[in-house]
Amino acid sequence: MKNIMILGTGGTIASSGSPGAVKDYSLAFSAADLIASVPGLERIANVRAEQVLNVKSPDITRSGWLKLAARINELAAQSDVDGFVVTHGTDTMEETAYFLHLTVKTDKPVVVTGAMRPPTATSPDGAMNLFQAVVAASSDEARGRGVMVVFADGLYGAREVQKTVSSNVAAFGGRQFGCMGIVHGDDVFFVQQSDRRHTARSEFDVRNLSELPRVSVVWISPDDDPRLLDWYAEHCDGLVLAGMGGGSLSDRCSERLRVFTEKGLIAVRSTRCLDGVTVWQDTEDARAGTIPALTLPPHKARVLLMLALTKTRDKNEIARMFAEY
Ligand code: ASP
Numbered sequence: 001m002k003n004i005m006i007l008g009t010g011g012t013i014a015s016s017g018s019p020g021a022v023k024d025y026s027l028a029f030s031a032a033d034l035i036a037s038v039p040g041l042e043r044i045a046n047v048r049a050e051q052v053l054n055v056k057s058p059d060i061t062r063s064g065w066l067k068l069a070a071r072i073n074e075l076a077a078q079s080d081v082d083g084f085v086v087t088h089g090t091d092t093m094e095e096t097a098y099f100l101h102l103t104v105k106t107d108k109p110v111v112v113t114g115a116m117r118p119p120t121a122t123s124p125d126g127a128m129n130l131f132q133a134v135v136a137a138s139s140d141e142a143r144g145r146g147v148m149v150v151f152a153d154g155l156y157g158a159r160e161v162q163k164t165v166s167s168n169v170a171a172f173g174g175r176q177f178g179c180m181g182i183v184h185g186d187d188v189f190f191v192q193q194s195d196r197r198h199t200a201r202s203e204f205d206v207r208n209l210s211e212l213p214r215v216s217v218v219w220i221s222p223d224d225d226p227r228l229l230d231w232y233a234e235h236c237d238g239l240v241l242a243g244m245g246g247g248s249l250s251d252r253c254s255e256r257l258r259v260f261t262e263k264g265l266i267a268v269r270s271t272r273c274l275d276g277v278t279v280w281q282d283t284e285d286a287r288a289g290t291i292p293a294l295t296l297p298p299h300k301a302r303v304l305l306m307l308a309l310t311k312t313r314d315k316n317e318i319a320r321m322f323a324e325y
Helices: 031-036 061-074 095-101 126-137 228-235 251-262 298-309 314-322
Strands: 001-008 045-055 083-089 111-115 149-151 156-159 181-184 187-190 215-219 238-243 266-271
Touching: 001 031, 001 061, 001 126, 031 045, 031 126, 045 061, 045 126, 061 083, 061 095, 083 126, 095 111, 095 149, 095 251, 095 298, 126 181, 126 187, 126 314, 149 298, 215 228, 215 298, 228 238, 228 251, 238 298, 251 266, 266 298, 298 314
Parallel strands: 001 045, 001 083, 083 111, 111 149, 215 238, 238 266
Antiparallel strands: 149 156, 156 181, 181 187
16 A cells, blocks of 8 residues: 655645534644544555644745645655645645645655535535545556646646635636546546646756745736836736736736836736636737746746746746746
C-alpha cells in the first residue's frame, strides 16, 4: 500500500458549526481528526496527518503558500512518502493548487481537496472528498500529472480548475478544458493530462525564498475612474487586469495604465469572462504595455506573475512564461 501524507490547512472541511447548518461555522478539526472520520481509508493507503496551516482559505497568505510548498518539497524527498493530499478551504483552493503546481519539485501525486459543508452539517461532503483524494493520490497513474483537485467525483488539473459555483457541493469545474478524470469507489479513471510545464519541469524554485512579490488583480468596468490604478501602481510589484471580453480596457484606463507601464510596472491583461483567451492587441495604444494572460483567468495569472517576478522583469521573458505554463 502507498504511504500518503495528509497535509491540513483548514477550511470548511475542518470546521464545525451548529447542527445541520451550512453557514456560520469555524475552524475546529485537525488533519488527524479528519482522517479518523473517514471510514475505509485504511483499505486504500497508509495515511499520516500533519497540520501545516490552519486558516479559512481567504486568509491564506503568500508566506502560507511558501510554507506549504516547502513542506511538500521536503517530504517528497523521503522514500517513505508516495503522495500527498492537501485539505484546504474551497474559496481559494484553485490558487493554492496552481501555486503548488508550479513550485513543488516532484512527480509524486499532490491532490488538493476540501468541502462545501462542514462535518457538522446535514449530509457533509468532506469525508467522501477526502476518501476520493486519497484514492487519486494512491494511483500509479497519477504520477507526473502535476497538482490536481479532487471534488465531488471530479478530478481536475490545477491550471484548469475553478470554483464555478459558490454554494452547492459540485462546486468545481475545469471550464472549457474539462476534467482530467473521474473518481468512483476505490478507482480513478484518467482521461487527459495537461500539456503545460509544471512541478518537476517548472523553472520556478521557491525553496530559498522567504517572500513573494506583491501582485493584485484589478477588475476593470466601463467608466471606471482610471485613478483607481494609481494606488495599485504605487503599492504592487505587478498587476493583473481583469478586462472586459478579450481583455479590453476603456481608453481612459488604458491611457492611465500606459503611464505606469512606461515607468516599469509589469501588468498582465486577463479577462473577466469565464472562458476563452486574452491575446496580444494589435496596436500599442490598446496594449498599454501589458502582457496577455492567454488562457489563464485573472487569479491564476496573479500566481504566475508573482513567480515570474521572482526571476525577471523582462516583458518578453514573462510573455514566454505565460505561453509555457
Ligand atoms: N470559507 C471557506 C474557505 O475557503 C469555504 C470553504 O472551505 O468551502 O476556507
